[in-house]
Amino acid sequence: MGEHTKQKPPLMRRSSFWIGAIILVVLIGAATVGRGTISGWLTPHTTKTVKPKPKPKPKPVKLTPYEKKVAAKYQIPAQATALAHVAPVTAIGDSVMVDIIPELKQVFPRVHVNGQVGRQFYELPGIARTLKAQGSLAQNVVVNLGTNGPPEKADVAKFLKVVGPKRQVYWINTHVPTQKWEHQTNTLIDRTAKDNDNVHVVDWHTLSKGHTKWFAPDHIHLEEAGANAYVGLLAKTMAED
Template structure:
């Protein structure tokens, strides 16, 4: 008599099936979730927000300067404390009172008819005497375009740590105006410590700022000129 084979257990009833299934689920779940779990434990600790900068308080005299020259408190405060060596031509001579009002620590050296080729020697002499400040203002180009060799000599004297603010020119009666201003812009774009002060752009349509020669400054022009310098430095 033939023996009948015992009926096979359904795979679902076999313990080994469930063990394998549980292992697969656990491994798969770990693979999907391990990154988020790791991220959960690696979250950076909360940092305190940076305190807001304290508002700048100006003295009564500084407030008057800020109002007169249309300056922000920040620009006014910086101009009041920064030490400046300002070297220029007759336009610089025009603005000495305004420069001293906005920049009380400025040493202003202006001369009628001064050319750019004189600047390297002036700067070197001041440096030798330990009188060349870390902030230098240059107003030259009214009487002729600067030469690249003279610019290189000047920048060598200054070095790369002093900041140079070079004011471009408004001299519409002279053919070298655009050449000079293009050279100033080019130098400012390529030398990190040289900054152009765009006096030409600001004064372009302001005839009442100038004397009859359209170069030297009336009081309104001097206020605008020095105000622009302070705003540029305050950026």
């Protein structure tokens, strides 16, 4: 007879089975303690999303009696009125701005206005350079040009180089429905604001749409109600940005 083949013991009687089982139990226990569940051990840990804390509400502003009158006349919130009263501003513009100097000075007592009838966009870089050399170019620069013709990209680029990235530029877009360059001007202003973080559009074109009584017969220069709305919009835009 041939030699009998030695049979292996049943699986559960093998020492290797029990050693493996003990190791598995230890691992499962560690996973349960460390992760809470086996599924937590087998799957990657998910971190809870921490919600950002809401921004604190601005503290209530106490206005002087004069400031309250200004806020009511120009329909400006208290916070925007208070900011406008202390903000150093340089305003560069054409005849539209020249006409509303009294309103600008009521809302922005620290404004320096440089306006001229018939002014064109190409003059802007030189004006800004002169004001800067004189120490008169404030932290906030307001521009209102476009009544007399469209801007050129090169002139806008030169102006922004003079102003620099730290000053804030508030560009009032144009309401000249009788002129073909209105859309061209406003498109370039929008693009300039998108490309430069320190440039903000004051959207006078949208606000004034349909308000024919705000304008003189030429549909460009402002009556009293239009001047109030114009300056009020500027103050609110500056407070938002």
